[in-house]
Amino acid sequence: MVRYLRMFRAFAATEFQFEMEYRGNFYLSIFEMFLVIGTSIGAVLIMFGHTTTMNGWTLPEMIVLLGVYYLIQGGVNLVFSPSFERLMEHVRVGTLDFHLLKPVNVQFLVSTRHLRVVRAADLLLGLVVVIVGLLQVGAQIGVAQSLLFALSLFFGVMLVYSLLLGLVTLSFWFVRVENLLAIFWAFTEAGRFPVDVYPLWLRVSLSTIVPIGIAVTAPANAIAGRMDAVGVALLGAGTVLAVGIASALWRRGLRSYTGASA
Amino acid sequence: MYALTPMDAPVVDVRALRKVYRVTERETGLAATFRSFVRRRYREVLAVDGITFHIDPGEVVGFLGPNGAGKTTTLKMLSGLLHPTSGEATVLGHVPWRREGDFLRGMTLLMGNRSQLVWDIPAADSFLVLKEIYAVPAAQYKRTLDELTELLDLGPLLHKLVRGLSLGERMKVEFAAGLLHSPGVAFLDEPTLGLDISMQGRIRRFVAEYNQRSGATILLTSHYMDDVVALCRRVIVIHHGVLLYDGALADLAERMAPYKRISVTLRGSVGDLSTFGEVVSSNENLATIHVPRAQAAERTARLVRELGDQLADISVEDPPIEEVIDKVFASERPLAETTA
Numbered sequence: 001m002v003r004y005l006r007m008f009r010a011f012a013a014t015e016f017q018f019e020m021e022y023r024g025n026f027y028l029s030i031f032e033m034f035l036v037i038g039t040s041i042g043a044v045l046i047m048f049g050h051t052t053t054m055n056g057w058t059l060p061e062m063i064v065l066l067g068v069y070y071l072i073q074g075g076v077n078l079v080f081s082p083s084f085e086r087l088m089e090h091v092r093v094g095t096l097d098f099h100l101l102k103p104v105n106v107q108f109l110v111s112t113r114h115l116r117v118v119r120a121a122d123l124l125l126g127l128v129v130v131i132v133g134l135l136q137v138g139a140q141i142g143v144a145q146s147l148l149f150a151l152s153l154f155f156g157v158m159l160v161y162s163l164l165l166g167l168v169t170l171s172f173w174f175v176r177v178e179n180l181l182a183i184f185w186a187f188t189e190a191g192r193f194p195v196d197v198y199p200l201w202l203r204v205s206l207s208t209i210v211p212i213g214i215a216v217t218a219p220a221n222a223i224a225g226r227m228d229a230v231g232v233a234l235l236g237a238g239t240v241l242a243v244g245i246a247s248a249l250w251r252r253g254l255r256s257y258t259g260a261s262a
Numbered sequence: 263m264y265a266l267t268p269m270d271a272p273v274v275d276v277r278a279l280r281k282v283y284r285v286t287e288r289e290t291g292l293a294a295t296f297r298s299f300v301r302r303r304y305r306e307v308l309a310v311d312g313i314t315f316h317i318d319p320g321e322v323v324g325f326l327g328p329n330g331a332g333k334t335t336t337l338k339m340l341s342g343l344l345h346p347t348s349g350e351a352t353v354l355g356h357v358p359w360r361r362e363g364d365f366l367r368g369m370t371l372l373m374g375n376r377s378q379l380v381w382d383i384p385a386a387d388s389f390l391v392l393k394e395i396y397a398v399p400a401a402q403y404k405r406t407l408d409e410l411t412e413l414l415d416l417g418p419l420l421h422k423l424v425r426g427l428s429l430g431e432r433m434k435v436e437f438a439a440g441l442l443h444s445p446g447v448a449f450l451d452e453p454t455l456g457l458d459i460s461m462q463g464r465i466r467r468f469v470a471e472y473n474q475r476s477g478a479t480i481l482l483t484s485h486y487m488d489d490v491v492a493l494c495r496r497v498i499v500i501h502h503g504v505l506l507y508d509g510a511l512a513d514l515a516e517r518m519a520p521y522k523r524i525s526v527t528l529r530g531s532v533g534d535l536s537t538f539g540e541v542v543s544s545n546e547n548l549a550t551i552h553v554p555r556a557q558a559a560e561r562t563a564r565l566v567r568e569l570g571d572q573l574a575d576i577s578v579e580d581p582p583i584e585e586v587i588d589k590v591f592a593s594e595r596p597l598a599e600t601t602a
Contacts, residue, residue, distance in 0.1 A: 003394075003397055006394050007391075007394045007395060009394075010390055010391045010393070010394040011391060013387075013390070014380075014383055014387040014388070014390065014391055017383065017387060018382055018383050018387075093376070094376060095376050095377065095378065097338075097343050097371070097373075097376070098371075098376070098378035100342070100343055100361070101341060101342070101343070101366060101369075101370070101371055102366065102395050102396075103363040103366035103367045103395070103396065104395055109395075255345075
């Protein structure tokens with residue numbers, strides 16, 4: 001475990017140095033993030049100019065949800081997306097071989113090897129938005145509630161991770177899966193609103209095929225005191241199952257991989 | 263480091279190793295592309311057909327064969343990237359494709375046409391990542407890096423972006439990356455591919471010196487016979503997945519080319535020499551004749567006797583190693599394929 005943490009630290013350190021080389025890009029990304037979050041909040045505000053609740057979600061709660069969305073997206077984009085982008089490239093040109101020769105868990109290596117450090121800013125901004133929302137809600141947040149929130153947030157990130165891993169694993173068989181990922185990201189956009197504002201048919205596909213809806217809505221519910229420990233435990237069980245299935249698929253994909261020049 | 267193998271046991275032990283690939287097959291044209299998209303047709307290709315050999319500790323062995331002979335497939339099986347269809351192999355006492363930690367820490371695979379370094383960062387940063395991946399202790403890491411830096415003259419290259427290095431410089435850095443964990447076995451697949459003559463020589467000297475210093479066992483494939491001649495006393499030749507020769511490089515010509523090459527220089531122009539042997543080239547006053555190995559001495563004597571004063575110079579040699587290898591590779595054997 002310590003060894004894996006040390007490795008992760010080395011990954012992060014090299015990527016951080018790399019990004020520092022391009023400081024202009026760094027500031028631009030942060031500016032972009034402000035813009036994106038600003039417009040999403042604006043959209044929510046306009047919507048709530050016409051109504052006070054949406055399926056039982058009040059404006060401050062919606063802002064919390066938006067913050068959670070950016071927290072999860074930030075977490076995924078910080079580590080997993082850049083690593084998976086490289087993974088697909090490795091599969092295409094055959095350099096995945098080098099990862100397979102390393103005396104470490106290959107799934108760990110391909111999932112965390114590359115970071116996009118700028119995305120840490122998304123985490124920070126997401127957190128600010130959550131706090132602003134919570135201040136508006138005005139509810140008392142206890143230790144238990146914060147703990148449930150943190151847990152469900154972690155499960156949410158891992159849920160999205162397992163989906164991504166599953167999709168990326170398909171590149172072992174189809175080599176090019178970028179289009180699939182584009183569809184995936186389009187779906188995740190829908191996660192900006194609580195899963196229960198969507199009609200049932202869409203909710204079903206959002207929560208089963210792309211459980212981003214659950215991943216985002218659950219933590220927001222937890223912090224708003226609308227989800228108890230049992231709910232979070234269920235979410236945890238579901239996440240473990242999802243990660244298990246994705247890992248099994250990954251191992252299968254690895255077996256069928258023979259290298260591009262084979 | 264690889265205490266699991268007794269001193270005298272072979273480092274690489276391969277028995278009846280065989281690999282059959284299933285490849286997708288497709289005709290050209292849009293319609294065919296569409297058909298294959300819907301339903302793929304597969305064909306089985308026999309890449310390695312039951313080869314057996316073993317390599318002792320510290321040996322440098324040349325692994326020769328034309329493109330598609332099964333060299334890379336064999337190296338991939340020996341480094342644990344591919345499961346064989348049948349047969350057995352151990353490297354450092356481990357079955358490679360079980361990918362055990364001790365095995366992976368004890369070996370390296372370097373490929374001339376693939377890079378394991380991240381191109382957007384300096385090599386030194388990638389090295390630090392490798393240090394953590396292989397859990398190399400700090401003191402040992404520094405020692406190894408210093409030694410590699412000295413042997414390969416890496417000093418000015420380590421802190422440049424890999425993207426900005428020349429092909430030769432990049433290969434040097436790749437070598438260092440692959441050897442940072444001090445592996446006991448190194449599989450080198452075309453390590454001098456595309457390099458200019460002087461850089462080829464540089465890499466060759468490095469491999470030889472590294473082998474001497476570290477005692478690492480090296481299995482090397484290359485299309486450049488110069489690599490093999492400079493580094494390997496022993497060669498293994500495979501063709502169409504079958505082992506054709508395993509032995510001393512010096513004996514390869516004797517076994518594979520049953521002839522010697524007599525070169526004569528005449529004072530006048532060359533007449534008809536076909537009574538002495540097979541004339542492979544002749545122009546103006548130079549001629550090259552191939553004669554059966556056993557009769558080389560007798561034919562030479564006859565040439566000297568019959569040409570007399572006309573003869574300015576004569577030499578008897580083994581054919582050049584490239585020519586021998588060419589002959590071997592040109593030998594046709596039906597492609598071992600079955601349609602599934």
